[in-house]
Amino acid sequence: MEQYLNRGIKDIIQECPETGRILDEFNIGCTACSVGTCLLKDIVEVHNLPYEEEHALMLRISRVIYPGAEVEVPRVQRKAQPSSGGIKYSPPMKALVDEHTVIKRLLALIPRVIEELDVTREQHRKLVLEVVDFIRSYADRFHHAKEEDILFREFGEDLEIIKSMHEEHRIGRGHVKAVIEAVESGDTAAVKDHLTAYGQLLTGHIRKEDEILYPWMDRNLSTAQVGALFSKFAETDEQSRETACRQKEFIRSLEKKFTCEEVTNHV
Numbered sequence: 001m002e003q004y005l006n007r008g009i010k011d012i013i014q015e016c017p018e019t020g021r022i023l024d025e026f027n028i029g030c031t032a033c034s035v036g037t038c039l040l041k042d043i044v045e046v047h048n049l050p051y052e053e054e055h056a057l058m059l060r061i062s063r064v065i066y067p068g069a070e071v072e073v074p075r076v077q078r079k080a081q082p083s084s085g086g087i088k089y090s091p092p093m094k095a096l097v098d099e100h101t102v103i104k105r106l107l108a109l110i111p112r113v114i115e116e117l118d119v120t121r122e123q124h125r126k127l128v129l130e131v132v133d134f135i136r137s138y139a140d141r142f143h144h145a146k147e148e149d150i151l152f153r154e155f156g157e158d159l160e161i162i163k164s165m166h167e168e169h170r171i172g173r174g175h176v177k178a179v180i181e182a183v184e185s186g187d188t189a190a191v192k193d194h195l196t197a198y199g200q201l202l203t204g205h206i207r208k209e210d211e212i213l214y215p216w217m218d219r220n221l222s223t224a225q226v227g228a229l230f231s232k233f234a235e236t237d238e239q240s241r242e243t244a245c246r247q248k249e250f251i252r253s254l255e256k257k258f259t260c261e262e263v264t265n266h267v
């Protein structure tokens with residue numbers, strides 16, 4: 001069983017699909033993950049499984065991999081002890097979670113933006129490009145850059161979980177590029193498809209960061225590292241203050257626009 005700890009989870013699921021269903025039962029969504037390059041041993045630590053749950057999970061998986069055999073269930077070596085209770089973020093991580101809240105407000109509006117979209121009309125094109133501007137300047141250059149240039153580097157780019165976050169950022173950028181190309185060619189259906197795909201990708205990505213990645217990072221950061229992150233984030237915030245304010249204002253105006261339209265339509 002020990003050798004399976006160092007194997008990629010997607011490989012194990014492919015070889016033995018039942019392991020994917022077991023992970024789902026433990027609320028570990030590897031089957032739905034768009035990247036899934038984590039190793040089995042990472043899953044236990046990253047998801048903060050209490051020791052009893054880790055044992056139960058490993059026992060179930062070992063019985064599927066070695067049916068009928070008596071297998072010794074290994075315990076994963078962890079850098080940090082599992083913590084219990086609700087999620088308590090350190091100040092720099094809390095700042096990133098707050099930025100996710102702003103991004104999620106845009107994601108919630110995507111179905112409204114594409115509802116009656118027709119990019120052959122100038123006003124509709126303008127709206128999509130404003131959405132793209134928010135994604136590029138706030139979600140990507142401001143928020144994702146903080147993750148990629150500061151936070152992820154603290155843990156090393158070779159970690160599978162960090163690679164999978166980078167990969168999802170890359171896929172997101174691909175959707176945004178495709179949206180711009182579709183606006184230029186007047187292809188409304190493609191704009192709708194790529195904005196929807198972006199919304200779904202980011203919704204899952206943010207959930208993983210809020211519920212799994214950031215809490216795991218917090219468990220592994222020293223007080224000195226938390227302090228250093230906090231001051232580096234403050235520096236970035238200072239440089240991007242105007243952009244952040246402008247984009248938050250854009251979200252407010254978009255929410256207002258759709259709320260007003262809803263009220264008007266019901267009068």
Ligand SMILES: [Fe+2]
Nearest residue numbers: 144147165209
């Ligand atoms: Fe991210």
Ligand SMILES: [Fe+2]
Nearest residue numbers: 143147206209
């Ligand atoms: Fe994020």
